[in-house]
Amino acid sequence: MKTFLLLKQCKHQLIRHFSEAMSKQRIAVCQMTSVADKAANLECVSQLISNAAKEDVKMVFFPEACDYICDNNQDTLKFAEPIVGGSTVDSYRQLAVKHNVWLSMGGLHEQIKEDPNRIFNTHIIINNTGDIVQQYRKRLHFDKQIPERNVRLKEIDLCSPGRHIVAPVDSPVGKIGMAICYDMRCPELSTALTVLRAQLLTFPSAFTQATSKAHWHNILRARAIENQCYVIAAAQVGTHNTKRRSYGHALCVDPWGRVLADCGEETGYRVAELDLAQLDDVRRNMPVFSHRRNAVHSLYALSLRTESLEPAGAGAPVPPPKPPGPSRQFGHLQIPDTCVFYTSDLTYAFVNIRCVTPGHVLVAPWRCAERNEDLTDEEARDFYATIRLVQKLMEKVHNTESCTMTIQDGPDAGQTVKHIHCHIMPRKKGDFIQNDLIYLELTKHDQFQSSHPAKPPRSFQEMEAEAASLRESLLTLDTNSGFRNLNLP
Structure with a gap:
């Protein structure tokens, strides 16, 4: 027994010394x-x-x-x-x-x-x-x-x-x-x-x-x-x-x-x-x-890049042109301010260039955080509070009682823009023959490609008009159920 205890003690000492080394x-x-x-x-x-x-x-x-x-x-x-x-x-x-x-x-x-x-x-x-x-x-x-x-x-x-x-x-x-x-x-x-x-x-x-x-x-x-x-x-x-x-x-x-x-x-x-x-x-x-008070000591304005810079090689996709006027960074893309209908301190919501369902909009953090795990606690709280508010808005505007909300967190989940974002899609009974076919449509959905046989891209004028209408609707939205004060762009 004594020998066993000595061996056990030696083992623990070796593990400790190895860990320290x-x-x-x-x-x-x-x-x-x-x-x-x-x-x-x-x-x-x-x-x-x-x-x-x-x-x-x-x-x-x-x-x-x-x-x-x-x-x-x-x-x-x-x-x-x-x-x-x-x-x-x-x-x-x-x-x-x-x-x-x-x-x-x-x-x-x-x-x-x-x-x-x-x-x-x-x-x-x-x-x-x-x-x-x-x-x-x-x-x-x-x-x-x-x-x-x-x-x-x-x-x-x-x-x-x-x-x-x-x-x-x-x-x-x-x-x-x-x-x-x-x-x-x-x-x-x-x-x-x-x-x-x-x-x-x-x-x-x-x-x-x-x-x-x-x-x-x-x-x-x-x-x-x-x-x-x-x-x-x-x-x-x-x-x-x-x-x-x-x-x-x-x-x-x-x-x-x-x-x-x-x-x-x-x-x-x-x-x-x-x-x-x-x-x-x-x-x-x-x-x-x-001990940091993240609500006070926010770092959201710093833009983060996670991957090493790589030169564009032959055949690399050409990024879309920067839209005219002020814009916001969305991964490697730019979202015109005129297409943004809601902003909070750390998050913004904007209309979509190609919609899977009518009223399909997106919510993203200000900072270019790529994955859910990259969000700070403060950003995560604000991001998900904004998702709830925008869902409430879209259900009111489109007279529905349901939404599909999805986050494609990582390339194997279908993420094509390296900036975490949530798709919010108002749903009505019978809008897809089989309800879950919406996910199949979403996998084909690439909102920034130049063409799509079923869903051609909308014009900026159409998107700007929708964003303006949503900003008006936000002013009449009942936010007494735990939602923050509105901060319109």
């Missing part, structure tokens, strides 16, 4: 001085990866502009490359495979094929098999001009802003929330990524000297503490050219705000150990996010 992973945060020589910069990146990989790290983090830094806009544009198929990124992918590590390459100058006079500032993550698993285009651009001091630092002169935040990336070191440099001054972005279950926040940077001395450590520690995440900020350092100098001090900060690694003011890297079990302890012992 699995929760800890080593990363390297790098610091370099990029110049207007892409080959020299690539050699520096290669050497840093080679050296860091020997220290058993799972992932290596590089700063903004690790590809190059020029002293004029003409060269900056000339040196830019596409992410997919560009020789610089191809070299990074080969290095990831060669050294069996994941790479965070922050703030590359991405060529925009459609506009040769502009670029994206793009952060990419490459896995250890050389795949680009995600791309994030910088949303917030540094914009500073002091004429009396001959200071002009305006990223917007060259860079087009990204349109989305991206869902956290699963990696061997945890779920990574992607950002770039100046994005750290937008705390809502970091909080949104944490709400989406990020465990690490990354800010590859090229911070200027004056602002860094005052704010660099403070901002990064604040983002770590308030979001209870690891923060990793690879950095540029030293003199790049006669016009530009960077602060350095690439950091790794833990969820309690402690600095685990600081590269100082020299090129090189530091290794830090991330402990996701410790992160869980911090969140459990101080459950800040369970």
